[in-house]
Amino acid sequence: MTDSINLKLNQQNNIKYFYNTRRFLVWTGFLGLLSVGIILLSIVPQINSTTNLYNEMLKENKRLAQLRVKVAQLDDASNSTILVNSDKINSTLPSKKPLLELLSGLNAIGNKTQVSFNDISLTPGEISTKSAESATTKKKKESNVAAKKYEVLDLDVTVTGKIQNINQFLKEVELLAPFTNVTAMTLNEKTSSNQDLSFSETVFEAKLTITTYFFNRAITATIDSSLPELTAAQQSVINGIQNFTYTTVEAQSEIRGGGLENLFPNVDSLPNVENL
Amino acid sequence: MAREINFVQSRRKQLTKNQENDLKIFKISGAVFGVLVVVFVIALGINFYLQFRIKGIKDQEKRMETQILSNGLIEQSILVTTEKLKILAELFDQRYDKQAAIEYFSNIFGPEVLIKDINYAADEKILSLRIQATSIFILEQVFAQLSNPEVEKKFGIINKSELIRNDRGRYSMAITLSLGEEAAKTTTTKKK
Incomplete structure (x- = not known):
């Protein structure tokens, strides 16, 4: 120690x-x-x-x-050119089914080219609501819709008229807003074989499938992404739609009816329900 | 007399020498430490400055974002309209191909040939026409026109089928062709 x-x-x-x-x-x-x-x-x-x-x-x-x-x-x-022409662009490729606009436009063109409509039929599109669809069908449809940039509406139209009128009608249809294509056509002579008419006087019946397009995409953008610039092809489109035929469909804001004849002019009041 | 050996003196000399060396090293290490402190202070200062700059930039960004959000409807309109223009450009291209082809065949066949049926599949870019010639001689001309190298160059292989003669002596035939780059080039030239 x-x-x-x-x-x-x-x-x-x-x-x-x-x-x-x-x-x-x-x-x-x-x-x-x-x-x-x-x-x-x-x-x-x-x-x-x-x-x-x-x-x-x-x-x-x-x-x-x-x-x-x-x-x-x-x-x-x-x-900007885009906003100045946005009304025309939105009319040419609307964001909803342009059925009324298309029918109104076809009527106007028909009057202009002197063809008469014999038949109009169309596929109305989706009838069932989304809740009525099965889950798998809904997913498949959503993925298909997501891949497509636009939707189409097909209309089958039968018109009659002289060949030059029908040709003019076909040209005018493809200058109609909303953007419309004639995707199928069948032409038949309607004139009886007994009549000796020249080609230009012969009446033809044209069965047409007219396809119109409308926009259905959702667009996303970030706050710092710059605005897109107009390309030459897009400027060309804007120039092309200046000569399109635009129709306006009045929005209905009130119930329109009346003008019916009173079928019971001498009846002042309706009978009570208990007496029926 | 014995010689004196002074251990203390030599020892003191040694200690003094060590202390001088230690002092030198201490001064050097002190200087190095001082430099490191200065570097640290400078780094801290730069850090504060950058944080202040970033805060200023973020404040500016917030003001810009508020301004952009207030113009949200205009931006939405431009984005949707531009997207629609892109789609319309595609649709116009597809349609010009078809219109150019129909106009081309109408012109080369002449007024004696009637285009009776048209079917256009935009997705596959396939155009089907049914033409009707008023006589066999006109039909012969149609065949010659379709065999023309210029037509083949424009539209590639043209499929001819369903040749029918009706009771009025008129001949009708189906022509199927695909609309590719050559048709588009023709269209572009025509548009100009």
Whole structure:
């Protein structure tokens, strides 16, 4: 025990002696440790943080530039060709089934080209509501609809008239808004074989399948995405639709009826339900 | 007399030399520590500056976003209208191919040939025509026209089928062709 106590005392004396004689070395070691600590715990994390912040600043600057461009585009948008012609474009490719517009347009063209309509029939489209469809059918239909950019409405029309009138009718149909195509046509002579008429005087019956198109897509955009610019092909489309025939269908805002003859002119009041 | 050996003096000399060396090293390490502290302060300062800049940029972005959202209806209208224009451009292209082909055949066959049936499958770009010639001689001309290299170059292989003669001596035949790049090139040239 005395030996261990003596050993401890000797060690303490040695430490004191070392500190007294080499204190600057001790402080140097302490500073060295502190420096390493500062490098590892402060400077390196700060440099990493600074690098991340700098990259973030570059990214935010880029986004800010995009937003500035978009704000400038929106400020000029009211005079843009797209918005100026938006009514015509929306009439040419409407966002709803353009049945009334199409029928109204065909009527106008028929009057103009002096063809008469013998028959009009169409496929009304989806009748069942979405809740009535089965889940798998609904998913399949949704994926098909998502892939298609537009929907179509087919109309079968039978017209009669002279060949030049029918030709004119076909040309006018394809200048009608909403955008319409004649996708099938069958032409038959309607004139009796006994009559000796020239080709231009012969009456023909044309059975046509007319397809019209309407828009059904959902569009998504991010706040910093820039507005699309008009391409040459799109400008050409805008030029092309200037000569289209546009019809307006009056929106019905009240019930229209009346004008019927009173079948019971001498009846003042209806009988009570109990007496029936 | 014995020579004196002064251990204390030599020892003191040694200790003084060590202390001078230690002092030098201490000064150097002190300088290094000071530099590291300065570097740390500079890095901290740059950090604060960048955070301040980013905050300023984000404030500007918020103002711009508010302005953009207030013009949401205009943006929606432009996006929808542009999408519709893209679709119309495709539909116009498809239709010009068909119209160009029908007009082409109407012109090359002449007034003695009547196009009685037209069927157009837009997805497959296949056009089917049924033509009616008033006599066998006109039909012969039709065959010659269809065999013309220029027609083949424009429309590729033209399928002829269902040749029928009716009781009035008129001949009708079905022609099926696909509308490809050549038809589109013809259309573009015509449009110009």
